[in-house]
Amino acid sequence: MLTQVKKAPKLALILPAYNEEEMLNHTVAKLQGIKENLIQENRIATGSFILIVDDGSKDQTYSIMQTLERENNDIFIVKLSRNFGHQPALIAGLTEAIKLADITITLDADLQDSPEIIGKMVDKYLEGNEIVYAVRSSRQTDTWFKKNSAMAFYKMADWLGIEMVPNHADFRLMSKVAVQALLAMPERNLFLRAMVPLLGYKSDKVYYERAKREAGTSKYPLKKMINFAVDGITSFSVKPIKLLFNLGLVVSSIAGIEIAYTIVEKLIGNPTAGWSSLMISIWLLGGLNLMAIGVIGTYVGKVFTEVKSRPLFRIEAETGVLATAAPEGS
Ligand code: UDP
Ligand code: MG
Numbered sequence: 001m002l003t004q005v006k007k008a009p010k011l012a013l014i015l016p017a018y019n020e021e022e023m024l025n026h027t028v029a030k031l032q033g034i035k036e037n038l039i040q041e042n043r044i045a046t047g048s049f050i051l052i053v054d055d056g057s058k059d060q061t062y063s064i065m066q067t068l069e070r071e072n073n074d075i076f077i078v079k080l081s082r083n084f085g086h087q088p089a090l091i092a093g094l095t096e097a098i099k100l101a102d103i104t105i106t107l108d109a110d111l112q113d114s115p116e117i118i119g120k121m122v123d124k125y126l127e128g129n130e131i132v133y134a135v136r137s138s139r140q141t142d143t144w145f146k147k148n149s150a151m152a153f154y155k156m157a158d159w160l161g162i163e164m165v166p167n168h169a170d171f172r173l174m175s176k177v178a179v180q181a182l183l184a185m186p187e188r189n190l191f192l193r194a195m196v197p198l199l200g201y202k203s204d205k206v207y208y209e210r211a212k213r214e215a216g217t218s219k220y221p222l223k224k225m226i227n228f229a230v231d232g233i234t235s236f237s238v239k240p241i242k243l244l245f246n247l248g249l250v251v252s253s254i255a256g257i258e259i260a261y262t263i264v265e266k267l268i269g270n271p272t273a274g275w276s277s278l279m280i281s282i283w284l285l286g287g288l289n290l291m292a293i294g295v296i297g298t299y300v301g302k303v304f305t306e307v308k309s310r311p312l313f314r315i316e317a318e319t320g321v322l323a324t325a326a327p328e329g330s
Helices: 023-038 059-069 086-097 113-127 144-159 174-184 192-199 222-236 239-267 275-307 320-324
Strands: 011-017 049-054 073-082 105-107 132-135 172-175 204-209 313-318
Touching: 011 023, 011 086, 023 049, 023 059, 023 113, 049 059, 049 086, 049 113, 059 073, 073 086, 086 105, 086 174, 086 192, 086 313, 105 113, 113 132, 113 172, 113 204, 132 192, 144 222, 172 192, 174 192, 192 222, 192 275, 239 275
Parallel strands: 011 049, 011 105, 049 073, 132 204
Antiparallel strands: 073 313, 105 172, 132 172
């Protein structure tokens, strides 16, 4: 039995879209159906809406969005001036949606994030949670590689002390307070799935089976995925630097033993011409130096991007109620 402690909230469904012309109409129709049902059941308020963020698409996505917006009064659209990436597009959507909504749910425009569980997520909010994570109950639709690399990634993140909800991506419900707290975080290197747990509000999980993409192609090729994972780890943990330091200590103590050994050898008058040991040392130390520089470089790079404080996104066009709504805090 649902113990409802809050009144029906105004919900914003936020869809980041990059070259989603094949999916958009279908996705929106499906979401509208689900939303209408929830309004009928009095679980969300009338005036709940869908906000589509065009992340610099090069296909017909934006013109489809414009048509959808014209023909429906529950659809708002935002167009970013270029492709900023999935995470900045989500922040853009949250920034705009929270002007009008009490709660937000971010989900992919390709329907891989099963919209059937939206109702369950709203119920968890009504029970008193500020954040509701949608978690994949299995990874059956993933390739062997994606499944295992994801598992390794979560294990490593856990070991490095980064708090994350395993098998949760960016399909989540956030209340207005949680969104405002997230938007107050000043960082530029975005990794939302590790930033949101840092907020620390009461949260819960809802499980779902992630579907296969029905049309169009994934915008996360391997290279982008690896960059994203490296970014996530280096943005949230300084443990790699500490590990390097410890490794440096171990390596130098080995050199100490070598020196002592050489002295002893000299004293007993039996020195060997150590070509191989010399070469091994050079390569080993050279490699370690390079690794160290690489890791330090990563962090310096982060400092560089954070210090620049460039805006995360820039809205090129905005229509209807959103354009006239007062910004937060005014
Ligand atoms: N997306 C975006 N900007 C990008 C890449 C992706 O807004 O630069 C959107 C995309 O349209 C989709 C969501 O982010 O709604 C997830 O992308 P995708 O489905 O390609 O990722 P996958 O499900 O393959 O991990
Ligand atoms: Mg997808």
